[in-house]
Amino acid sequence: MIVGIDLGTTNSLIGVYGGSGVQLIRNALGEFLTPSAVSIGDDGSVLVGRAGRDRLVSHPDRSVGSFKRWMGAKRDTVLGGRTYLPEELSALVIRSLLDDAEAALGVRPEEAVISVPAYFSDSQRRATKRAGELAGIRVERLINEPTAAALAYGLAEKLDDAYVMVLDLGGGTFDVSILEIFSGVVKVHASAGDNYLGGDDFTAVLETAWIRRHGINREAMQAGEMAQLRRRAELAKLALSAGQAASLKAMVSGREYVLEMDEAAFEELIAPLVQRMRQPIERALRDAGLRGSDLADVVMVGGASRMPQLAKLAARLLGRLPLRHVAPDEAVAQGACVAAGLKARNVALEEIVLTDVCPHSLGVEVSIDIGNGQHSAGQFDPIIERNSTVPVSRMRAYYPVGARQEQLTLNVFQGESPVTRNNILLGSLNIPITPGVPAENGVDVRFTYDINGVLQVEAKVQKTGIVRELILMQEGSQISEAEARQRMAELAALKVHPRDEQRNIAALSRIERLYAESLGEERPWLQQMLLQFQAVLGMQDPKRVEEHRQALSSALDEFEAGRPQ
Amino acid sequence: MSQSAWEVLGVEETCDAKAIRRAYATALKRTRPDEDAEGFQLLTDAYEWAQGYARHMLAQAQAQAAEGEVADRLHEAGGEGSAAPVAARGGGNQAQDLAPASTGQELANNEVASAANEVTRAETELAQNAQEQSSGYSFAPFFDELSAQVRDRNPAVLREWLASHPDLYSIELKWALMPHVFDALAHAAIELDPHRGHIHALMEFFGVDARLRQHPSLAPPLNYLEAGAWRNKVRVPEPKMPEGWNDFGAAFKDKPRKNLLRMTPFERFKARVVEIALVVFALAVFFFYIAQTS
Numbered sequence: 001m002i003v004g005i006d007l008g009t010t011n012s013l014i015g016v017y018g019g020s021g022v023q024l025i026r027n028a029l030g031e032f033l034t035p036s037a038v039s040i041g042d043d044g045s046v047l048v049g050r051a052g053r054d055r056l057v058s059h060p061d062r063s064v065g066s067f068k069r070w071m072g073a074k075r076d077t078v079l080g081g082r083t084y085l086p087e088e089l090s091a092l093v094i095r096s097l098l099d100d101a102e103a104a105l106g107v108r109p110e111e112a113v114i115s116v117p118a119y120f121s122d123s124q125r126r127a128t129k130r131a132g133e134l135a136g137i138r139v140e141r142l143i144n145e146p147t148a149a150a151l152a153y154g155l156a157e158k159l160d161d162a163y164v165m166v167l168d169l170g171g172g173t174f175d176v177s178i179l180e181i182f183s184g185v186v187k188v189h190a191s192a193g194d195n196y197l198g199g200d201d202f203t204a205v206l207e208t209a210w211i212r213r214h215g216i217n218r219e220a221m222q223a224g225e226m227a228q229l230r231r232r233a234e235l236a237k238l239a240l241s242a243g244q245a246a247s248l249k250a251m252v253s254g255r256e257y258v259l260e261m262d263e264a265a266f267e268e269l270i271a272p273l274v275q276r277m278r279q280p281i282e283r284a285l286r287d288a289g290l291r292g293s294d295l296a297d298v299v300m301v302g303g304a305s306r307m308p309q310l311a312k313l314a315a316r317l318l319g320r321l322p323l324r325h326v327a328p329d330e331a332v333a334q335g336a337c338v339a340a341g342l343k344a345r346n347v348a349l350e351e352i353v354l355t356d357v358c359p360h361s362l363g364v365e366v367s368i369d370i371g372n373g374q375h376s377a378g379q380f381d382p383i384i385e386r387n388s389t390v391p392v393s394r395m396r397a398y399y400p401v402g403a404r405q406e407q408l409t410l411n412v413f414q415g416e417s418p419v420t421r422n423n424i425l426l427g428s429l430n431i432p433i434t435p436g437v438p439a440e441n442g443v444d445v446r447f448t449y450d451i452n453g454v455l456q457v458e459a460k461v462q463k464t465g466i467v468r469e470l471i472l473m474q475e476g477s478q479i480s481e482a483e484a485r486q487r488m489a490e491l492a493a494l495k496v497h498p499r500d501e502q503r504n505i506a507a508l509s510r511i512e513r514l515y516a517e518s519l520g521e522e523r524p525w526l527q528q529m530l531l532q533f534q535a536v537l538g539m540q541d542p543k544r545v546e547e548h549r550q551a552l553s554s555a556l557d558e559f560e561a562g563r564p565q
Numbered sequence: 566m567s568q569s570a571w572e573v574l575g576v577e578e579t580c581d582a583k584a585i586r587r588a589y590a591t592a593l594k595r596t597r598p599d600e601d602a603e604g605f606q607l608l609t610d611a612y613e614w615a616q617g618y619a620r621h622m623l624a625q626a627q628a629q630a631a632e633g634e635v636a637d638r639l640h641e642a643g644g645e646g647s648a649a650p651v652a653a654r655g656g657g658n659q660a661q662d663l664a665p666a667s668t669g670q671e672l673a674n675n676e677v678a679s680a681a682n683e684v685t686r687a688e689t690e691l692a693q694n695a696q697e698q699s700s701g702y703s704f705a706p707f708f709d710e711l712s713a714q715v716r717d718r719n720p721a722v723l724r725e726w727l728a729s730h731p732d733l734y735s736i737e738l739k740w741a742l743m744p745h746v747f748d749a750l751a752h753a754a755i756e757l758d759p760h761r762g763h764i765h766a767l768m769e770f771f772g773v774d775a776r777l778r779q780h781p782s783l784a785p786p787l788n789y790l791e792a793g794a795w796r797n798k799v800r801v802p803e804p805k806m807p808e809g810w811n812d813f814g815a816a817f818k819d820k821p822r823k824n825l826l827r828m829t830p831f832e833r834f835k836a837r838v839v840e841i842a843l844v845v846f847a848l849a850v851f852f853f854y855i856a857q858t859s
Contacts (some may be wrong), residue, residue: 183590418775
């Protein structure tokens with residue numbers, strides 16, 4: 001059984017491609033979206049999803065969210081006395097999704113296709129794969145998120161002979177892809193994006209505006225106050241996106257501060273972020289060699305694409321209107337499921353072929369002869385140009401600069417700048433050569449970029465036939481095989497609450513979160529609710545617990561709806 | 566094993582982009598990218614080359630057809646039926662300067678050919694955009710505004726102005742304007758004297774990357790602008806003569822220039838004395854001030 005997983009910054013989903021097409025799987029709370037948040041309970045058990053997100057407010061020092069942004073970086077998070085790498089946190093989310101899948105399908109899936117932002121780099125992709133492995137599942141295939149969204153969209157709409165642009169604005173990443181769909185082939189022509197631009201940034205802008213307005217010291221704010229501010233800012237953003245004026249209220253050391261904001265002021269605030277979305281759209285269109293009028297559809301996916309500013313910007317840039325929203329939160333997951341079906345050779349997908357591109361240029365550092373026996377070092381020479389269809393393998397020969405040179409250093413870079421210092425160093429390789437006339441002393445360098453976006457570099461000395469292969473060292477977290485196995489065992493040993501208890505835990509976390517957020521006379525009421533619920537839980541009568549929880553949920557819904565924002 | 570692109574695709578040589586696409590789609594179902602990476606790359610290279618070839622041939626045919634007006638209309642009507650998307654894109658007719666790719670081209674040359682096709686495509690696009698631009702948008706008022714910004718001598722302001730200019734939001738218009746902006750700026754450089762910051766702000770805004778920088782219609786004005794040649798009162802960057810004065814170079818040697826950085830020992834001594842005197846003076850003022858206040 002192969003499942004498709006959308007591992008998002010804010011929410012994650014899982015599903016399969018079954019007999020009747022894509023089938024997304026609900027979690028223990030009966031929802032498709034599982035918030036990508038992890039919290040460690042007081043008893044050392046792991047809480048993932050809605051409970052984890054609620055505990056970001058009530059237990060900020062034991063909870064973490066938005067960790068997808070740190071994927072591929074060496075960044076430790078300390079939760080309940082143990083340090084976690086970003087991929088371990090992701091692994092906990094994946095494991096929770098797998099539990100849901102097992103409950104729904106009856107068998108535990110052994111393989112998954114995971115979606116990643118198209119603009120994810122090599123180390124970020126490796127980290128995502130590792131996250132899957134740490135969760136105890138095989139991950140052979142990664143799929144780019146906008147490609148997945150377009151795959152789901154193109155198949156659902158039965159498009160043929162059409163170019164589609166997909167704008168994917170998620171919680172933490174922005175991706176643009178242009179695809180062509182013809183005779184069952186889904187061919188990506190260009191991908192571009194920004195790995196550090198997403199819905200979270202728009203929330204952060206509001207937070208910063210609030211902090212600036214009142215001259216508050218951000219460092220002096222407590223974690224709980226910060227979490228509360230973030231949540232309020234999130235709600236204010238949603239209201240502003242819907243075209244209403246909003247007021248952002250939050251507490252610092254017992255005093256409430258308010259920031260009033262209307263739509264015009266909000267647009268002014270986010271103008272720099274909107275500007276950053278222009279460049280990827282332009283680049284994708286230019287690389288695909290198309291004009292706005294050639295596109296049959298412009299599809300917007302990702303939770304943050306609900307903001308009207310993105311649609312407005314795209315319409316202005318492309319000079320055309322038909323923008324389509326397709327279930328923004330689920331499109332990527334559906335595409336991941338289709339990719340899982342493709343991987344499993346599902347008969348219904350026999351006629352579908354998907355081809356993708358590599359979003360970055362990959363090449364080596366060279367010295368260019370600028371005449372008079374002078375060389376300009378530090379120039380970037382791309383071997384695989386950006387937006388080449390993958391899998392792709394290209395070879396180029398390089399020659400030493402001097403005749404007495406005994407080794408050739410091959411620095412592998414990724415980026416678009418003609419000078420290497422502005423690009424990202426992926427790794428370097430020393431190749432021994434025998435001194436001699438440079439022109440006869442070539443080294444063949446072959447770059448192979450596979451379908452999952454993993455690069456392999458091989459250098460062969462023409463004269464001696466020595467072959468050197470580059471193992472890409474990563475600036476991020478690099479864990480050894482043994483360490484990975486140990487960490488996997490440790491993660492597996494972490495306790496998870498049984499499925500039927502998860503609804504109760506989610507409800508408890510919700511009361512705790514509301515308690516942390518509220519003030520004055522609201523608090524005793526919430527405390528009352530909490531104590532009552534705990535008393536009912538203590539009776540161990542599933543039926544009564546169920547009834548009480550439902551009553552409690554509706555009471556809390558009312559409470560939250562009635563509270564002025 | 567050297568096959569022609571047509572053999573790999575399994576289709577007769579054709580200019581019909583749709584037929585090529587269909588052949589590619591059929592072949593892809595046998596050669597899936599996740600199963601046969603090598604075969605897939607061969608197939609995709611062949612496809613891209615064949616598409617470029619078809620586009621090129623079509624552009625050429627249109628250029629020829631443009632000579633007879635009546636024939637032209639008929640051809641366009643026919644062309645749109647057979648290969649609409651490509652015809653729409655390759656609609657320009659500036660591709661004659663590229664040698665036609667030979668029909669029996671081996672796959673080994675495909676990379677070069679597809680690179681050439683890229684250039685053709687970009688060129689036709691620029692030419693076409695230029696045509697559209699001349700028909701629709703009025704460039705002069707825009708350039709006057711831009712000149713005013715450049716005269717302001719602040720690249721940060723220029724950058725902001727560009728980013729918020731309402732006309733430049735349209736990607737199509739922006740691309741159409743790009744070559745004209747740099748060209749006009751190069752011509753007005755003596756008067757406006759744009760400095761490096763302005764030029765970089767413009768290049769950044771228009772997304773001029775390493776590949777575009779070398780484009781035949783962008784490279785000359787950009788080379789001129791980046792070199793700042795007008796500051797040396799040279800109107801057009803001309804090739805330098807090997808030595809001294811034009812034709813009399815050999816007869817009259819240039820006067821050797823004095824190295825202004827090299828100082829004589831006395832000059833060095835003088836500079837040091839002034840330095841010490843300044844320090845002593847500063848200290849004296851400081852102590853005087855301390856004495857006054859305490």
